[in-house]
Structures are given as C-alpha cells and as structure tokens.
Amino acid sequence: xxxxxxxxxxxxxxxxxxxxxxxxxxxxxxxxxxxxxxxxxxxxxxxxxxxxxxxxxxxxxxxxxxxxxxxxxxxxxxxxxxxxxxxxxxxxxxxxxxxxxxxxxxxxxxxxxxxxxxxxxxxxxxxxxxxxxxxxxxxxxxxxxxxxxxxxxxxxxxxxxxxxxxxxxxxxxxxxxxxxxxxxxxxxxxxxxxxxxxxxxxxxxxxxxxxxxxxxxxxxxxxxxxxxxxxxxxxxxxxxxxxxxxxxxxxxxxxxxxxxxxxxxxxxxxxxxxxxxxxxxxxxxxxxxxxxxxxxxx
Amino acid sequence: xxxxxxxxxxxxxxxxxxxxxxxxxxxxxxxxxxxxxxxxxxxxxxxxxxxxxxxxxxxxxxxxxxxxxxxxxxxxxxxxxxxxxxxxxxxxxxxxxxxxxxxxxxxxxxxxxxxxxxxxxxxxxxxxxxxxxxxxxxxxxxxxxxxxxxxxxxxxxxxxxxxxxxxxxxxxxxxxxxxxxxxxxxxxxxxxxxxxxxxxxxxxxxxxxxxxxxxxxxxxxxxxxxxxxxxxxxxxxxxxxxxxxxxxxxxxxxxxxxxxxxxxxxxxxxxxxxxxxxxxxxxxxxxxxxxxxxxxxxxxxxxx
Numbered sequence: 001x002x003x004x005x006x007x008x009x010x011x012x013x014x015x016x017x018x019x020x021x022x023x024x025x026x027x028x029x030x031x032x033x034x035x036x037x038x039x040x041x042x043x044x045x046x047x048x049x050x051x052x053x054x055x056x057x058x059x060x061x062x063x064x065x066x067x068x069x070x071x072x073x074x075x076x077x078x079x080x081x082x083x084x085x086x087x088x089x090x091x092x093x094x095x096x097x098x099x100x101x102x103x104x105x106x107x108x109x110x111x112x113x114x115x116x117x118x119x120x121x122x123x124x125x126x127x128x129x130x131x132x133x134x135x136x137x138x139x140x141x142x143x144x145x146x147x148x149x150x151x152x153x154x155x156x157x158x159x160x161x162x163x164x165x166x167x168x169x170x171x172x173x174x175x176x177x178x179x180x181x182x183x184x185x186x187x188x189x190x191x192x193x194x195x196x197x198x199x200x201x202x203x204x205x206x207x208x209x210x211x212x213x214x215x216x217x218x219x220x221x222x223x224x225x226x227x228x229x230x231x232x233x234x235x236x237x238x239x240x241x242x243x244x245x246x247x248x249x250x251x252x253x254x255x256x257x258x259x260x261x262x263x264x265x266x267x268x269x270x271x272x273x274x275x276x277x278x279x280x281x282x283x284x285x286x287x288x289x290x291x292x293x294x295x296x297x298x
Numbered sequence: 299x300x301x302x303x304x305x306x307x308x309x310x311x312x313x314x315x316x317x318x319x320x321x322x323x324x325x326x327x328x329x330x331x332x333x334x335x336x337x338x339x340x341x342x343x344x345x346x347x348x349x350x351x352x353x354x355x356x357x358x359x360x361x362x363x364x365x366x367x368x369x370x371x372x373x374x375x376x377x378x379x380x381x382x383x384x385x386x387x388x389x390x391x392x393x394x395x396x397x398x399x400x401x402x403x404x405x406x407x408x409x410x411x412x413x414x415x416x417x418x419x420x421x422x423x424x425x426x427x428x429x430x431x432x433x434x435x436x437x438x439x440x441x442x443x444x445x446x447x448x449x450x451x452x453x454x455x456x457x458x459x460x461x462x463x464x465x466x467x468x469x470x471x472x473x474x475x476x477x478x479x480x481x482x483x484x485x486x487x488x489x490x491x492x493x494x495x496x497x498x499x500x501x502x503x504x505x506x507x508x509x510x511x512x513x514x515x516x517x518x519x520x521x522x523x524x525x526x527x528x529x530x531x532x533x534x535x536x537x538x539x540x541x542x543x544x545x546x547x548x549x550x551x552x553x554x555x556x557x558x559x560x561x562x563x564x565x566x567x568x569x570x571x572x573x574x575x576x577x578x579x580x581x582x583x584x585x586x587x588x589x590x591x592x593x594x595x596x597x598x599x600x601x602x
Contacts, residue, residue, distance in 0.1 A: 025502040029400035032392070037413050040470075043428045044416060046440075112322035119315040127319065134330060136524070136586060138531030138579040141552065141572045144559040145333030145340065148349075168329030175322055229421035232534045236560060250423045251538070254430065262431060262438065269424045280419055 051267035069263035073271070079258045085241045087271070090249040097159055097234075097245055098227030104167045105174050105223045106216060112171070113178030114204070118190075134172035143236060150237060159243050162233050170226060174219055181215035182208070221279050228275055246272045337576065340569035347563040358570035367546050367554070375550040377461055378468075378536075379529045385469030386525045387518070390476015395506065398481035411477060418474045426538040429467045430456075460540045460548035468535050472528075476521045483514040520590060527582045531575055551575060 051069050053062035077084040115121075116128060146165055147156070155161025185208055193203035209216075231247040238248065250268050344354045362368060393414060397407040417425050432440045433455035442452035456463055487510065495505050511518075533553035536542065542549035542557060549557070552575055559568030 026400055029396050033396045033401075033410055036393075037410055040413055040416055043432070046431075047424075047428070108321045108325070111318040115315040115318040119318075121315040124315075127323075130326075133583060133587070134326065136527055136579070136583040137330065138527070138552075138575060139330070140533065141531050141555065141575045141579065142330070142333035142337060143556065144565055144568050144572055145336035146329060147559070148336055148340075149328065149332060151349075164325070165329055168325040171322060171325055225419065229419075231422050232537070247421055247423045250421075250427070254423070254427055265427060269427055272421060273424055276419055276421065280415075 047266045047270055050262055051270050053263065055263075066263075069261075069267040070271075072264065072268060077253070077264070079256055084249070084252070085244050087246075087249065087268070089242070090244050090246045093159060093243060094228055094245040094247070097163060097230070098224045100160075100163050101166055101170075101227035102220050102224045104163065105170060106220055108167070108171055109174040109178045109219065110209075110216070112175040113180075114182055114208075116175065117179045117182035131172045131176055135176070139169045140232065143233075147237065156237060157239050157243065159238065159245075162230075162237050163227075165233055165237070166227060166230060170223060174223065177219055178212075178215065181212040185211050225276055225279060334576065337569045337572050340566055341573040342570075343566045345565040345569075347565075349565070354566070358567050361567060362570060362574070367549070370546055371549050371551055371554050374461065374546070374548060375530070378464060378548075378550050379526065381465045382468045382472060382529055383522065383525055385465065386472030386476050386529075387522050389469065389473040390521065391480055391518070393473060393477035394480030394484055395510065397477065398484045399506075399510065407481070411474075411481065414474045414477055417470050422534055422538060425471070426467065426535060429463065429539055433463055456540060457544045460544065464536050464539055464548050467539055468529070471535070472525055475525065479517050479521055480514060483517040484510060487513045516590075520586075523582065523586045523589070527579055527586070530582075531579055 049062040052065055052067070054064045054066045054068065072087050076086050116124065116131075150156045150161045150165070153161065155164070189207055189211070190203050193207050194200070198206070229247065230245075231251065234245050234248050235251065238245075244252070246268075250265075250272055253265060253268060340351075341358055342353055342355060343351050344357065345351060393411075397410045401407045401410070434440070434442065435452065435454040435456070437443065437446060437452050439452070439455070441455055445452065491509055492505060495509060500508070531552050533550060533556060536548060536550060536553055537556070540548045542553050546554075551571065555568045555571035555575065557568075558564045558571060
C-alpha cells in the first residue's frame with residue numbers, strides 16, 4: 001500500500017529488476033530445451049559420420065573418410081559362415097510391402113470412410129462404435145492367434161500375409177481419419193452436382209475426391225512409412241531370406257555375434273532411413289497433424 | 299407379399315453401403331474378432347508346437363499364479379509402465395509448454411518439435427540401434443567413451459541397468475506424443491487470457507498453473523490413459539533393446555506372452571497370458587470410452 005506513493009525515482013529501478021525477472025523463465029526454457037534436444041541431434045549426426053568413417057575416436061569423433069561401409073550396396077555382406085542376402089532384395093521387399101499396404105489401406109479406407117460419413121443404413125452407429133473401440137485395442141496381444149490364422153490360410157512366411165495383417169491392424173484408424181475428411185466436405189457441393197445431373201458415383205469421383213486429395217496424400221504417406229518401418233510382424237511371421245525386408249535385414253546384422261562394425265550398421269541404417277527422411281522433410285506438417293490425430297505406438 | 303417387397307427394396311437401398319464396407323469388415327473379422335475368439339479358446343488348452351487342441355481347463359491360469367517368474371515380471375511391468383508414463387506425460391508437458399508457450403516464435407518451436415519427432419518416425423530397429431550404441435559395453439560405446447575421458451572403467455550398462463534402458467528408450471518416444479497433443483491444445487488457448495494475466499502481474503508459474511493446466515486437463519487425461527494402455531500391451535522396443543534380459547530382469551507381461559508363444563512354443567500358456575492382457579486392456583478402453591464420451595464424436599450421417 002505504501003509503495004504507491006513512493007518518490008518517482010524508484011520507478012525505473014523496479015522496472016529493470018522485473019524485466020530481468022521476466023527473462024529468467026525464457027532463459028531456463030531455452031536452456032532446458034537445448035540440453036535435452038542436443039543428444040538427439042548428436043545421435044543422428046553420429047549415424048551419418050560413423051557411416052563415412054573408418055573408425056571413431058573416443059567412439060564419437062570420426063577419424064578418416066571412407067566409403068568402405070557402403071560396400072553392401074554392390075556386394076553381399078559376408079560373415080563368418082554365412083552370406084547375407086542382397087540389400088536390393090530387402091529393399092525391393094520393403095518397397096513392395098509398404099506400397100501394397102498403402103494402396104490397400106487407401107482404397108479400403110476411402111470406401112469405408114465414405115459409407116460411414118455419407119450413407120445412412122441400419123448398423124451404422126454400431127460399426128462406428130466398433131471402429132472407435134478398435135483404435136485402443138491391443139492388437140499385438142493377438143499375435144499368437146494371428147499366427148494360427150496365417151498358418152491356416154497358407155500365408156505364413158509370405159509378405160502378402162503380413163500385408164493383410166498390417167492393413168487390418170491399421171484400417172480402423174485410417175478409415176476413421178478418412179471419414180473425417182469426408183465429413184468436412186460440404187454436402188451442398190455434392191447436392192449441386194446431383195442437381196446438375198451427375199449420378200452419385202460421378203459426383204463422388206469428380207467433386208468429392210479432388211477436395212479430399214490432400215488428406216488422402218497425408219494418409220498414404222503415413223501408411224507407407226508405417227509399412228516401411230514395420231518390424232515386429234515381419235520378424236514374427238516371415239522367416240525365409242527371400243522375403244527379408246530392410247528392417248529384418250538390419251536386425252539380423254545387429255544381432256550377429258560376429259559383427260561389431262558400427263560403420264556398416266550405421267550405413268545400412270541410413271540407407272534404410274532415406275525414404276523416411278525425405279518424406280519427413282517435405283511433409284512434416286501434415287504428418288504431425290495425422291499423428292496427432294492417431295498414431296498408436298508408444 | 300408386401301413385406302417381402304419392402305425387404306427387397308430395403309436391401310437394395312442398403313446394399314451399396316454394405317458393399318463399400320465389405321473389405322473393411324472382412325479384414326476386421328479375420329484379424330480382430332477371430333483372433334480374440336481363438337485366444338479365448340486357446341487359453342484353456344495346453345497347445346504346444348504340435349498344434350493340438352487339448353483342453354486342460356484352468357490349468358494355464360493356475361500355472362500363471364505359480365509361475366516362479368511371475369512376481370518379477372509383474373514388478374517389472376509396474377516399474378516400466380509407471381516410470382515411462384511419468385516421462386511421457388510430464389516431459390511431454392514440459393516440451394509442449396516450452397515449444398508452444400515459452401517460445402513464441404512459431405518457426406523455432408516447430409524446429410524443436412520436428413527434432414523431437416525424429417525418434418518417433420525413425421524405424422524402431424534404427425532407433426534401438428542408437429540406444430545399443432549408447433549403452434555398448436565395449437570401449438566404443440558412447441557412455442563408456444565419455445567415462446574414459448574422465449578415467450572411469452567401462453560398464454556393462456544394458457545388463458546392469460536393463461530397466462533404466464527400456465524406460466529411457468520408450469520414454470523418449472512417448473514424450474513426443476504428449477508434446478504434439480499438448481502443444482496443439484496450448485495453442486488453442488485464447489491469447490488474450492495470457493495478456494490479461496500478464497497485465498495483472500501474474501508470474502509465469504501461476505500462468506502455467508492457473509491458466510494452461512486447467513485448459514488442457516482433458517488432453518492431459520487422454521494422453522495418460524492412452525499411453526497407459528499402449529505401454530501395458532506393447533513390447534516392440536523392449537524386444538529389440540534387451541529382449542527381456544538378462545534372465546527376466548526387463549521382461550514385461552506382454553513380452554512374456556510373446557516369448558512363451560514364439561520362443562518356447564507354449565501356445566496355450568502364451569494365449570492365457572495374452573487373454574489376461576486383453577481383459578485388462580478392454581477394461582481401460584471402457585474407462586477411456588466412458589470418460590471421454592466418444593459418442594460426441596459420432597454425429598449422424600449428413601445425408602439422407
């Protein structure tokens with residue numbers, strides 16, 4: 001109370017102190033963020049440097065430039081007693097796996113999403129509830145039973161089998177996201193098309209799909225990356241070397257007791273991460289929106 | 299006569315949506331519903347690698363109670379879920395606050411958030427390789443290299459502290475999930491609330507405590523519940539990092555069911571453990587469902 005009538009001279013002093021005080025939280029903020037983020041940057045930087053260097057001094061400082069670690073691109077990796085399959089077989093398999101997965105997911109997701117968003121039929125509420133429930137369902141707990149089913153269908157140890165499993169596990173989320181895109185298209189637009197004499201399919205094809213194209217693109221990228229990164233299902237349900245993918249190839253190298261070559265491991269890792277990095281750099285904004293809406297991983 | 303005609307018309311009218319939903323429903327039936335039934339049935343058999351369905355009543359559940367590994371596995375599960383969840387939610391909140399409230403410049407905040415997304419978008423095998431290198435027992439591992447700089451002997455980190463390793467590795471991934479959700483929630487708080495608080499002379503701490511936290515309490519609860527559920531049932535990173543070892547020191551319940559089924563081929567017992575997990579998870583889902591009123595998210599169709 002007394003402070004209000006203090007002489008004017010006091011005022012500037014108080015102001016500078018409070019300004020300093022106001023800055024402290026920001027300094028702490030930047031400091032904390034910097035310290036916690038630095039290790040992540042360093043780790044990925046190490047991946048890059050270690051792949052181009054003969055050895056690392058103190059484990060972290062590159063010593064001499066070499067392309068030796070990238071030799072796996074033109075010759076098959078050989079370990080004591082075993083020859084690894086070609087990296088290009090693994091790359092092709094990963095590409096097929098992620099590509100087919102994306103196509104299936106988008107087609108099935110668009111069909112289901114449209115039906116759920118725009119059509120009224122008995123059981124619609126029930127299906128929507130079920131779709132929501134499945135988002136939270138612990139699908140990995142079902143792997144044992146999925147093994148029986150694949151075995152029964154004759155799809156054990158085949159990429160197609162795992163593609164179907166992965167599509168099924170992701171489709172509730174995908175269909176739900178795509179339904180959201182359809183919900184955002186104003187019904188007036190479709191209505192106008194119908195009045196102008198288009199049939200429903202033509203309206204759908206010429207008016208609705210172009211509007212939700214950006215959404216479809218985001219979903220496609222998201223599912224391609226999910227397929228490209230998939231490890232657990234491929235590791236569990238695919239055994240033969242002919243069907244090896246990049247994730248299982250890398251895991252095989254990592255767990256090889258005869259190998260302690262971080263140069264080779266980091267080069268293969270970087271090679272494996274190329275599509276992820278490309279997509280990430282160009283689409284991180286839409287990617288973040290999609291994964292904010294869903295993304296089940298831990 | 300009239301009724302059957304009505305029925306046919308009804309079917310014709312409704313056949314299109316069902317046709318469009320068919321592939322979706324078939325996949326869900328084959329890979330969700332059928333497995334649930336199979337797990338539930340199989341949990342009462344002693345199926346092994348011979349794949350014979352021999353029912354043995356509740357023997358598997360008795361075995362689970364008497365399993366000498368069970369106390370340690372349950373303890374591990376609790377430690378793993380509790381500490382990882384704490385990192386996910388609290389550190390996620392810190393990251394969200396720092397990148398969207400303290401750093402007002404959108405481009406800087408986005409840059410940091412992008413970097414934090416890196417572990418999340420990296421393929422699990424690559425991400426775990428980075429941790430393996432970090433903890434490597436040889437003098438080339440980063441932790442041991444750093445210790446060598448101050449003349450400390452190298453340590454066998456993964457075998458001496460497996461639980462810390464799995465908590466850190468999973469926590470870093472989960473924190474970015476919290477970060478994304480919290481920062482978009484913080485951004486949707488009206489700017490004038492902050493300005494009014496500042497004019498009134500509120501400290502940063504009271505702005506966080508009295509404005510931000512109450513405003514994002516729903517996302518906070520959602521992330522907590524969702525992550526709790528995911529952590530209980532997922533094991534991919536643990537499988538890659540420690541494989542549950544050494545012995546069962548970092549084995550959690552979900553990984554145990556995987557190991558029982560796919561390593562020791564005790565499908566019946568593995569299914570019983572899975573069934574327990576599924577029941578727990580369904581309980582949590584029901585709570586999430588109830589608390590967040592999923593019904594609100596489902597309007598009726600806008601057409602017809």
